[in-house]
Amino acid sequence: MPRFAYVDGQFVRHGEASIHVEDRGLQFGDAVYEVWAVRNGILFDSEGHLARLARSLAALQIKAPLGNASLMVIVRELMARNKLKDGLVYLQISRGVARRDHPFPAHSYPSIILTARGMNMAQADLRAAKGIHVQTCTDIRWGRVDIKTVNLLPNVLAKQAALEAGFADAWFVDGDNMVTEGTAQNAWILDSDGLLRTRPATHAILRGITRDTIIKTAQELGFSFEEKAFSRADALNAREAFITSATSFVTPVIGLDGQPIGDGAPGPIARKLRETYLSQQTSVKRP
Numbered sequence: 001m002p003r004f005a006y007v008d009g010q011f012v013r014h015g016e017a018s019i020h021v022e023d024r025g026l027q028f029g030d031a032v033y034e035v036w037a038v039r040n041g042i043l044f045d046s047e048g049h050l051a052r053l054a055r056s057l058a059a060l061q062i063k064a065p066l067g068n069a070s071l072m073v074i075v076r077e078l079m080a081r082n083k084l085k086d087g088l089v090y091l092q093i094s095r096g097v098a099r100r101d102h103p104f105p106a107h108s109y110p111s112i113i114l115t116a117r118g119m120n121m122a123q124a125d126l127r128a129a130k131g132i133h134v135q136t137c138t139d140i141r142w143g144r145v146d147i148k149t150v151n152l153l154p155n156v157l158a159k160q161a162a163l164e165a166g167f168a169d170a171w172f173v174d175g176d177n178m179v180t181e182g183t184a185q186n187a188w189i190l191d192s193d194g195l196l197r198t199r200p201a202t203h204a205i206l207r208g209i210t211r212d213t214i215i216k217t218a219q220e221l222g223f224s225f226e227e228k229a230f231s232r233a234d235a236l237n238a239r240e241a242f243i244t245s246a247t248s249f250v251t252p253v254i255g256l257d258g259q260p261i262g263d264g265a266p267g268p269i270a271r272k273l274r275e276t277y278l279s280q281q282t283s284v285k286r287p
């Protein structure tokens with residue numbers, strides 16, 4: 001079955017989709033992006049991702065090329081053309097095409113690209129059922145990782161190093177030995193006192209849309225929760241740990257730097273949050 005992408009107003013064959021050589025996203029990383037999960041044909045947290053997209057665009061002073069309603073029509077058409085039941089939708093908006101020069105161009109139109117890809121949910125569910133091992137690494141990223149830009153080289157390198165060392169992923173740790181977040185996920189623990197913790201959403205982390213939804217879910221379930229940073233040592237002493245993101249939903253972390261977290265198996269709180277999140281998302285009525 002052919003795959004389709006969307007580039008600046010047109011649906012095109014994925015293999016033939018291309019952007020201009022002087023797109024500022026390509027040359028300067030002058031672009032923002034979003035990733036939505038799709039499960040059973042349902043687009044997860046659709047409004048949350050749109051709201052963050054607006055914040056990222058505003059932070060870079062890029063004018064949204066489309067309104068949300070038009071964007072959603074394109075997203076749904078892309079899903080339909082790709083017969084996407086389980087997978088991801090990727091959106092990127094750059095400042096546009098201009099002669100290479102650092103300042104914002106006087107005249108440029110934001111470029112927009114969208115792609116869709118399938119994901120094996122059975123495999124993702126199995127990974128969550130087993131839990132993953134992560135390693136820590138120094139957070140060398142810039143000071144505004146709260147803006148969802150495409151500048152992801154530290155994340156790419158950290159993930160690659162983790163895989164090469166036999167781990168599934170990496171958690172960034174700041175200069176005070178406090179965990180910031182994962183390479184493409186927010187980091188959580190259930191600490192030794194039974195308090196669910198994730199780092200406050202400052203400029204030091206990306207404020208995950210899944211994170212925000214899970215905070216609400218945790219509160220609805222009556223779990224004691226605080227936005228409170230935790231150290232690598234706190235994580236090693238924790239009862240449970242897990243990550244949240246559009247690509248992992250809630251996935252237990254059962255080991256850190258080769259040492260087990262809790263009893264080294266997925267814990268009941270992470271499992272409950274994942275189950276509740278998936279059932280809430282798939283039962284939400286959407287226009």
Ligand code: PDD
Nearest residue numbers: 035183184185186206208209210245246
């Ligand atoms: N990443 N932190 C970072 C650094 C991320 O890149 C992401 C998402 C998250 C979680 O955000 P959300 O819950 O909105 O997915 C946290 C996407 C999935 C990616 O880059 O593929």
